[in-house]
Amino acid sequence: xxxxxxxxxxxxxxxxxxxxxxxxxxxxxxxxxxxxxxxxxxxxxxxxxxxxxxxxxxxxxxxxxxxxxxxxxxxxxxxxxxxxxxxxxxxxxxxxxxxxxxxxxxxxxxxxxxxxxxxxxxxxxxxxxxxxxxxxxxxxxxxxxxxxxxxxxxxxxxxxxxxxxxxxxxxxxxxxxxxxxxxxxxxxxxxxxxxxxxxxxxxxxxxxxxxxxxxxxxxxxxxxxxxxxxxxxxxxxxxxxxxxxxxxxxxxxxxxxxxxxxxxxxxxxxxxxxxxxxxxxxxxxxxxxxxxxxxxxxxxxxxxxxxxxxxxxxxxxxxxxxxx
Amino acid sequence: xxxxxxxxxxxxxxxxxxxxxxxxxxxxxxxxxxxxxxxxxxxxxxxxxxxxxxxxxxxxxxxxxxxxxxxxxxxxxxxxxxxxxxxxxxxxxxxxxxxxxxxxxxxxxxxxxxxxxxxxxxxxxxxxxxxxxxxxxxxxxxxxxxxxxxxxxxxxxxxxxxxxxxxxxxxxxxxxxxxxxxxxxxxxxxxxxxxxxxxxxxxxxxxxxxxxxxxxxxxxxxxxxxxxxxxxxxxxxxxxxxxxxxxxxxxxxxxxxxxxxxxxxxxxxxxxxxxxxxxxxxxxxxxxxxxxxxxxxxxxxxxxxxxxxxxxxxxxxxxxxxxxxxxxxxxxxxxxxxxxxxxxxxxxxxxx
Numbered sequence: 001x002x003x004x005x006x007x008x009x010x011x012x013x014x015x016x017x018x019x020x021x022x023x024x025x026x027x028x029x030x031x032x033x034x035x036x037x038x039x040x041x042x043x044x045x046x047x048x049x050x051x052x053x054x055x056x057x058x059x060x061x062x063x064x065x066x067x068x069x070x071x072x073x074x075x076x077x078x079x080x081x082x083x084x085x086x087x088x089x090x091x092x093x094x095x096x097x098x099x100x101x102x103x104x105x106x107x108x109x110x111x112x113x114x115x116x117x118x119x120x121x122x123x124x125x126x127x128x129x130x131x132x133x134x135x136x137x138x139x140x141x142x143x144x145x146x147x148x149x150x151x152x153x154x155x156x157x158x159x160x161x162x163x164x165x166x167x168x169x170x171x172x173x174x175x176x177x178x179x180x181x182x183x184x185x186x187x188x189x190x191x192x193x194x195x196x197x198x199x200x201x202x203x204x205x206x207x208x209x210x211x212x213x214x215x216x217x218x219x220x221x222x223x224x225x226x227x228x229x230x231x232x233x234x235x236x237x238x239x240x241x242x243x244x245x246x247x248x249x250x251x252x253x254x255x256x257x258x259x260x261x262x263x264x265x266x267x268x269x270x271x272x273x274x275x276x277x278x279x280x281x282x283x284x285x286x287x288x289x290x291x292x293x294x295x296x297x298x299x300x301x302x303x304x305x306x307x308x309x310x311x312x313x314x315x316x317x318x319x320x321x322x323x324x
Numbered sequence: 325x326x327x328x329x330x331x332x333x334x335x336x337x338x339x340x341x342x343x344x345x346x347x348x349x350x351x352x353x354x355x356x357x358x359x360x361x362x363x364x365x366x367x368x369x370x371x372x373x374x375x376x377x378x379x380x381x382x383x384x385x386x387x388x389x390x391x392x393x394x395x396x397x398x399x400x401x402x403x404x405x406x407x408x409x410x411x412x413x414x415x416x417x418x419x420x421x422x423x424x425x426x427x428x429x430x431x432x433x434x435x436x437x438x439x440x441x442x443x444x445x446x447x448x449x450x451x452x453x454x455x456x457x458x459x460x461x462x463x464x465x466x467x468x469x470x471x472x473x474x475x476x477x478x479x480x481x482x483x484x485x486x487x488x489x490x491x492x493x494x495x496x497x498x499x500x501x502x503x504x505x506x507x508x509x510x511x512x513x514x515x516x517x518x519x520x521x522x523x524x525x526x527x528x529x530x531x532x533x534x535x536x537x538x539x540x541x542x543x544x545x546x547x548x549x550x551x552x553x554x555x556x557x558x559x560x561x562x563x564x565x566x567x568x569x570x571x572x573x574x575x576x577x578x579x580x581x582x583x584x585x586x587x588x589x590x591x592x593x594x595x596x597x598x599x600x601x602x603x604x605x606x607x608x609x610x611x612x613x614x615x616x617x618x619x620x621x622x623x624x625x626x627x628x629x630x631x632x633x634x635x636x637x638x639x640x641x642x643x644x645x646x647x648x649x650x651x652x653x654x655x656x657x658x659x660x661x662x663x664x665x666x667x668x669x670x671x672x673x674x675x676x
Binding site: 025051052054056057059061062064065066067068069070071072073074075077092093096097101102103104105106107108109110141142164165166193194239240241242243244275 | 409441442443445446450452453454455459460462464466467468469470471472473474475476477478479481482486488500501504505507508511512661664665666667668670672673674675676
């Protein structure tokens with residue numbers, strides 16, 4: 001077991017899969033000799049060379065189109081979109097082409113590809129480099145959507161994504177890149193669509209994703225000091241969505257709080273809330289509470305960004321409201 | 325661009341690609357020419373029937389016919405190897421048939437039947453047959469140029485010698501993906517051939533009125549370090565020659581070619597469009613240059629027996645009759661297909 005940063009875990013996960021399977025290739029802006037603007041692909045170019053690790057121009061449509069065409073003809077590309085905000089300039093390739101092609105062709109075309117992207121706030125980058133866009137992806141049939149919260153999960157879920165026969169959008173929360181965690185030695189392969197219970201408590205269920213997981217855990221620690229025991233579920237993947245783990249926990253606790261970094265409307269928490277309301281209404285002993293960023297673009301100044309994103313205090317308040 | 329304009333004059337003698345990017349190609353063998361003629365006649369008869377069936381309410385939704393543009397699809401398909409990849413647009417019936425996809429499957433797809441190429445899940449604008457290396461018809465302008473690059477990149481990495489050929493309309497030259505794709509293909513020296521079917525009309529607007537250069541594709545080639553290739557798209561020998569040169573260049577590792585084939589669609593943009601906005605004199609001038617009768621005449625003049633051509637024409641009619649009947653006899657797709665094949669496991673479940 002070695003301690004490793006989230007960013008180093010990205011490079012390790014990519015290298016693990018490229019070592020195993022020669023059809024895995026990596027493309028994107030500055031992913032090669034520069035090692036990525038977030039230094040998340042350091043060492044991959046040196047190890048696997050310029051044929052398999054390819055720098056591209058600033059052409060997001062060309063990057064994802066190349067990944068798609070390569071995936072449909074025998075390769076397993078990992079493409080990087082530097083900031084997830086940039087999906088807005090290549091969303092046609094994602095939403096119209098990659099997501100729909102298997103279905104439209106009646107199953108003729110397989111697209112085993114992964115699109116990695118730095119997602120989310122906390123870095124004071126302002127509204128065009130800080131968005132949480134996992135909900136965009138979740139709304140399109142045909143895309144799997146993954147967002148790890150720990151270095152270990154980065155390696156294991158990235159491996160699962162690369163080996164998956166379907167297209168996977170892999171959201172790396174950029175404020176987590178320097179975060180450290182234990183990562184076991186050897187090959188790690190996880191499973192998509194499986195949530196993890198990070199902490200168990202009988203009073204309320206808090207469901208979180210990516211950077212909101214450590215905040216939810218801190219909130220749970222503090223609430224324990226008030227005598228409130230909270231279960232924290234790390235969703236890890238939005239599609240497939242592990243409804244079973246969430247619903248089972250809600251039946252036990254009777255209370256649900258979702259913690260989302262995305263702006264309010266149509267966030268993934270709304271889907272989780274609607275499923276629980278539809279399927280476990282009579283197990284609930286209080287209102288479902290969604291803690292989200294307000295429905296605003298994310299501001300740049302640290303004081304404003306901190307005020308916008310869900311804080312530990314707001315998560316605690318959300319749990320208290322649910323328990324009232 | 326003087327050089328390019330000088331080469332723009334049209335002849336009917338199959339002189340090959342114009343422009344500096346195409347290598348000289350010898351005379352087209354007669355068996356290739358008869359197969360090109362057969363393809364063109366089949367495409368023409370098929371699409372005319374598709375239009376009739378639309379008027380009868382049997383073909384639904386929309387469709388975009390390539391009537392008048394057959395010499396591009398046939399000339400290129402004749403020059404391609406079976407292992408090469410085709411990427412086409414929503415105006416893709418001809419390109420699909422040209423790769424040998426059975427007419428029945430295409431007609432049934434247009435009619436939304438179980439026997440359709442994609443069992444009715446794609447429709448006219450998304451014809452795909454991976455088994456024939458027809459890698460898809462794409463309905464968002466520009467996207468598939470980037471995807472063709474990916475297939476070419478893969479072929480290059482895998483060392484297969486395959487080439488991706490990507491067809492698109494003149495309107496595509498003004499969308500960003502066109503330029504992203506051309507640049508990347510040139511930088512990576514990809515084995516890809518981009519073929520602009522310039523039919524002069526971007527949907528309802530003349531391409532010349534919305535484009536900064538006279539030749540929407542060829543005049544952009546230099547921006548990507550490529551030689552302009554302008555070809556008479558109504559001359560199947562010329563498209564065949566241009567295709568052969570571009571494919572050879574791609575296979576030799578010399579990178580992409582951007583071909584502009586000048587042609588004309590006989591009908592409107594889509595089935596809802598009678599195309600009345602086009603000047604009558606322009607339409608008549610292009611109808612007089614219909615690629616199929618022109619090619620027929622040339623074959624006869626070069627010694628092909630009339631009976632051979634008549635046989636091709638009769639066989640095409642019979643094939644279209646049979647395909648239409650078989651497609652019409654096919655039931656609608658089973659409703660279970662609605663939730664099939666979102667994922668590789670065959671289903672559409674998003675939860676566990």
